[in-house]
Amino acid sequence: MRKKKRAWFATAICAAAAALICAPLLMIPGGSLMDSAEMRRILAPILGEGSGFAVWHLIPLYPTIGHFYRLLIESPAFYRLFWNTVGMTAAILLGQLVVGLPSAWAFATFRFRGRDFLFGLYVVLMLLPFQVMLLPQYIVLQKLQMYNHPAAVVLPAIFSTFPVFIMYRGFTQIDGEILEAARLDGAGEWQIFLQIGLPLGKMGIQAAIVLSFLEYWNLVEQPMAFLEEQAMWPLSLYLPQIDISQAGFAFAVAVMVLIPALFVFALGQDALEEGIAYIGVKQ
């Protein structure tokens, strides 16, 4: 009996924390459907047009799809930015898989000279914040004449070492005896990688994809530093440029940015949690 009570209590506290964390998101759907006049009225104090305090309506009094109409029908620029984001994210993810999978496999299955040192280097690189690499990458991008070109954002990201680490962790879960048996049966290294490694390391691969997607869908610093032309920007950098006086429109953009991210989040939840656990736990 006492145990049950305690469980209820713990659930209540955690649920309250979870609710607190999720609460701000509840503002978004309502905001995107709110009529401009209503938005103007309730946000007037923030817009400098009144005293008192702003309030918020979770459910708009006069719902309208006007913002989505303006965004999806009347703003061709939106599609360019949207496809910029999609294109960059897709190119990065694809590149990370092509380049990163074999690297992760090499670290997980081969013992070669300098392996530990190299792997250590990869770990350090994945933990450094972007600002430390800002000047180094600027220099190399200038040299390669890629500055102000989408490749300036995509190429360095492809060689990011973070997905390599996550996929490596996935591969180390594979039982070494299976690989040994395959070798004895005369399978080539590539064959083992493609036919045993990829299917069995699936969790790590999925985790890397989900983590990378959420990271690159949300790119801010890199395009800001390396892309001068707004036409190349991703949505995540365009959204903050919308003035608060157009909050309804901004919320509509927010919904469009959020939907793909939430979709991936919902689909890849197990992989995401697994991937985060990979980062911290020694095996």
Add this chain to the structure above:
Amino acid sequence: MFLLPGFTGVMLFYLFPFFEVVRRSFVKSGNNAFVGTDNYRTVFTNSAFLLAVRNTLLYMAVGVPLLMGISLMLSLLLRGLALRRKLVSAMLLPMAVPAAVMVLTLQILIDRQGVVNGVLTKVSEQITALPAFAAIDYLNTEWALAVVVCSFLWKNTGYMVILWLAGLSALPKEVEEAAQVDGANRWQSWHYIIRPGLSGSFFTIGMLSVLQIFKSYREVWMVAGSYPQEHIYFLQHLLQNWYLKLEFDRMAALTVILSLVLLCVCLLLQKRLEAG
């Protein structure tokens, strides 16, 4: 073989340019003359640098213990709950929310005439026992740091909860059960069994929290811009602003300093990660 294409790219985009920056930190750009540690001296005597160091340290001193404490408490409570998976997912949701979306709601909530102040004023009017509430201008006073810490907690709590839970699940269950049979209370089993068993996790999660502090620039910049209130002017602002002003000599020196510091954190952490 397998590693070559990836490693070439890492060399090209990360290692080689980094060593170029190390070289440049000792020369004057333009004529490439060797100037010894002049660039470093400029950085260390720069008032913006000193301010940024102080702020970053303060942010770390407040943010890291809070994050670790809150997430550890939540994960201890979450352990063994039926709804555990659902609750963890809800706490992880901020990972899926792009910074720009978060900032949009934040603008409405924490403006001086925003929703949060509005609610607090209402509450203090309703309950007469409380002193009258004066609206706080969160982003333009020292409260700015509180805003930044809150957004840091919001973003990273779920992440750290998962790491704690993973650490907790690695503890052998039998010991704790045996202790409970022997009449140990909750506090005793925490003090003698769970806490010592988690000492590795404490270290790993602490280091990762420190590194997350440095990775949390995106939100800060979006909320407050390139020249925020002076309490939340961090080292990343400095790097970013020197970059925009093309002050590459100092920037090279600062990059080297910062990466040396972070390298130490990483190396400490790595000892543990590599054991796996």
